[in-house]
Amino acid sequence: MFFGGRTLFGLDIGSSCIKAVQLKEKRGGYELDLFEIVQLPPELIVDGSIIDSIRLVEALKQLVKKAHIRTKNVAIGLAGHASVIIKRISLPEMAEEELQESIKFEAEQYVPFDIEDVNVDFQILGPKEEPGQMDVMLVAVKKDIINEYVSVVKEAGLTPAVVDVDAFALSNMHEINYEIESGKNIALVNVGAHTINLNVVKNGVSVFTRDSALGTSGVAESLQKEFHLPYESAEKLQRGEGAEGVGAAEAFEVMSRAYEDIVAEVARSIEYFHGATLHEETSKVILSGGGALLKDFPKALAKKTGLVVGLAEPFRNISIPRRFDRTYTEESAPLAAVAVGLALRRPDDR
């Protein structure tokens, strides 16, 4: 898809909030040009599907206005086990052009949907040990989900120049910010409000991805139930702001209990990776998304997985001009992981 223009910004449309990031290339590195977060009312996006496109368009327009965005081109990211299939497959060695011709046919057996209902893309990862075979990363995204997001973005007056996948945005974010640790499997884990993305990278290449339909919304929900609170108050409480006579300590007790399902799911996904690759090990977790900001959630995840858990620093190698509020930018940085990865794309990328 080529829509012209040289710049774009990354637009991460989450079910809880929209994150926008734009980067400027500078002396071989990057500088932050835009970082904005706009909260969404609950239930606009359910199971990755846009339920209320009118209000989502409004929120996007509000974001553009609030952040004085003049760039039209955006890169959006899609996720979810129900609409995005990412698989590493093994194929007979062939040229990229040749695979371009046959990818739909090759993909058919790996995609649990009608092949006519998905857009298929691929990346050749390199030769395998077995002679004549090569590793290919296959990506299939349901056309109806692409259309939903593309039309909302267009209605907001923006141009969807690139449609990416959250898991790959995470690995692009990782690539520019972290040194490659040779031979080690690094688990990039993004815990959002309703989705967990796992992307394991090794030597800078994605080797395994898995999305689960679980997230931090369960934490706010259990606060709501326990203390009979409206959603907004539970959200506040979850951020450590007091609400309606509920103390931080009692709230934290309920929150910790709600963490259990989430950390168990992340641990399961990592186990699944170990199982799928037989003897591979994971050396550490880099945690992003709302989960990274929940009090002691990283600790709970470290305990459950037995792995070192570090917070994602998507701006680690990005210089931040003075006009940005440093404390706010650094504190909310883990929320920007996907948006930074999206912002790294070029308008003429495939």
Ligand SMILES: Nc1ncnc2c1ncn2[C@@H]1O[C@H](COP(=O)(O)OP(=O)(O)OP(=O)(O)O)[C@@H](O)[C@H]1O
């Ligand atoms: N400062 C904070 N402290 C604690 N939790 C926070 C903070 N800021 C946001 N959150 C929580 O993080 C969650 C949102 O995380 P995130 O932005 O990663 O989700 P999302 O991308 O909107 O959702 P998804 O990708 O799952 O659709 C919300 O549940 C929100 O309450």
Ligand SMILES: [Mg+2]
């Ligand atoms: Mg998200």
